Amino acid sequence: MNHRRKSTIKKIYVHQHQIFHTGEKQKERIVSIAKDYLRPIVRSKEIKPVEFGAKVNKYQIDGISFIEHLDFNAFHKGNRFLDTIFKAQRLTRAKTLLTGADAISATNKNRRFTTKYNIKTDFKRKERAGKHEKQRKQMATMIQKERATRLECSFGKEKEHLLSKENQG
Numbered sequence: 001m002n003h004r005r006k007s008t009i010k011k012i013y014v015h016q017h018q019i020f021h022t023g024e025k026q027k028e029r030i031v032s033i034a035k036d037y038l039r040p041i042v043r044s045k046e047i048k049p050v051e052f053g054a055k056v057n058k059y060q061i062d063g064i065s066f067i068e069h070l071d072f073n074a075f076h077k078g079n080r081f082l083d084t085i086f087k088a089q090r091l092t093r094a095k096t097l098l099t100g101a102d103a104i105s106a107t108n109k110n111r112r113f114t115t116k117y118n119i120k121t122d123f124k125r126k127e128r129a130g131k132h133e134k135q136r137k138q139m140a141t142m143i144q145k146e147r148a149t150r151l152e153c154s155f156g157k158e159k160e161h162l163l164s165k166e167n168q169g
Contacts, residue, residue: 008036078105100143
């Protein structure tokens with residue numbers, strides 16, 4: 001345990017020395033001696049501009065949650081959309097017909113993929129409304145509501161549970 005902390009402190013010293021003498025910030029900056037794997041993740045949120053801990057890409061099938069990707073370094077969840085669809089299809093052995101996702105996942109690449117494979121999404125429309133726009137909006141609203149109540153709420157509860165376990169130990 002002491003050897004690991006000494007090693008971490010030496011790394012921090014090297015980082016600080018580099019910043020002081022060159023002004024160059026280390027990309028993989030260590031922010032905790034006890035948890036040297038934690039990295040600051042800059043977010044575009046007003047309340048918490050920087051977060052610490054693991055970033056998770058999670059998906060849910062019929063109320064059961066699965067972690068598709070977990071990393072202590074920042075990553076773009078929109079780039080994980082196709083992997084998530086493929087993993088869900090392998091797991092269920094069925095074609096995905098309907099999916100809800102964060103707005104960040106509505107990239108051109110993901111839009112082309114969902115259009116090509118006729119997967120319905122809650123992505124906001126980019127082009128002009130089609131002849132079934134009213135039904136599309138209703139479906140998107142239902143997907144968003146289901147996603148918000150199931151996935152986001154379950155993740156909040158799991159975070160609370162993990163944090164309470166961490167504080168106890």
